[in-house]
Amino acid sequence: MQPTLNIRTKTLHLHLAPRSELSTELLSTAAQICSAPGFTERFTLSHDGVLATDHQTGLMWPVYESESSMDFDDLQKYVAAFRLGGFDDWFVPSDEQHCSIIDRTRYAPAFAGPLKSRSNSWEWTSTPYLPAGKTAAGVPAAFWQVYGNDGDLNGDRRYYGAFARPCRFVARAGQ
Numbered sequence: 001m002q003p004t005l006n007i008r009t010k011t012l013h014l015h016l017a018p019r020s021e022l023s024t025e026l027l028s029t030a031a032q033i034c035s036a037p038g039f040t041e042r043f044t045l046s047h048d049g050v051l052a053t054d055h056q057t058g059l060m061w062p063v064y065e066s067e068s069s070m071d072f073d074d075l076q077k078y079v080a081a082f083r084l085g086g087f088d089d090w091f092v093p094s095d096e097q098h099c100s101i102i103d104r105t106r107y108a109p110a111f112a113g114p115l116k117s118r119s120n121s122w123e124w125t126s127t128p129y130l131p132a133g134k135t136a137a138g139v140p141a142a143f144w145q146v147y148g149n150d151g152d153l154n155g156d157r158r159y160y161g162a163f164a165r166p167c168r169f170v171a172r173a174g175q
Contacts, residue, residue, distance in 0.1 A: 041055070041113075042054060042055055042056050042112070042113055043055070043112070043113035043114050043115075045063070045114055046085070047084070047085040047086075049063065049114075050062060050063055050064075050084065050085070051063065051084065051085045052113060052114050052115055053170055054100070054101065054112075054113070056100070057097070057100050058169060058170055058171060059093070059097060059100070059167045059168065059169060059170070060085075060087075060167060060168045060169075060170045061101060061115060061165060061167050062084055062165060062166070063114060063115055063116055064116055064117065064118055064165075065117055065118065065119065065123055065148065065163040065164060065165040066078065066163045066164040066165070067118065068163075069119075069121065069122075069161035069162055069163050070161060070162070070163075070164065071158060071159050071160065071161060072124060072143055072158035072159070073158065075092060075124050075162075075164050076092070078164050079091060079092050079164060079166045082164075082166050087168055089168050089169075090166035090167065090168050091126070091166060091167065091168065092124060092125065092126040092164070092166060093125055093126065093165070093166070093167045094125055094126050094127045095125040095127040095144040095146070095153060096127075097125075097167060098123065098125045098146045098165070099146060099151070099153070101113075101115055102146065102151035103151075104151055107149065107150055108120050108149050108150075109148045109149065110147075110148065110149060110150050110151035111148065117148040117149075119148065119163055120147075120148045120149040121147070121148055121149070121162070121163055122145040122146070122147055122148070122154070122156065122162040122163065123145060123146050123147075123148055123162055123163045123164065123165045124143060124145055124162045124163070124164055124165075125143060125144045125145060125146060126143065127143060127144045128140035128142070128143055128144075129141075129142035129143055129144050129155025129156070131155065132155060132157065135158075139158075140158065141157060141158060142155045142156055142157045142158060143155070143156065143158060145162050148163075
């Protein structure tokens, strides 16, 4: 059996026969691939595994969503008081940011990498759902939500309940 390189999703798998030796050519090829830009895991876990940094987007996420659902006004209070990993600069992600952690090949939960869900339910975004208009107070009446079960998007009224998964900006890999 000849040593082979199998590269999938930016992970290097080296398959060797028992007692085989690696050729200089194979080692050189592996070194070139491993040092190529982008050859890192997309997510890094930190703070005892409760935070995941997405090196593709430069966002840090809690591994799990909030323990309970809340309306949009309570969401804003929750995120303002949110302290995890010693950070206090968390915010409600936009629909685009939240969809960046969806993996359409996964189901229940449909989140990428190490991100998990207790509820597999709806999670708030900060993006207004424009067809719903505004309230009498002049604020958006509804916001987009992401469904943790399958990654669907839906616009829902601000007084409905959904879970929170705030995020924060960190430097992207290589910056």
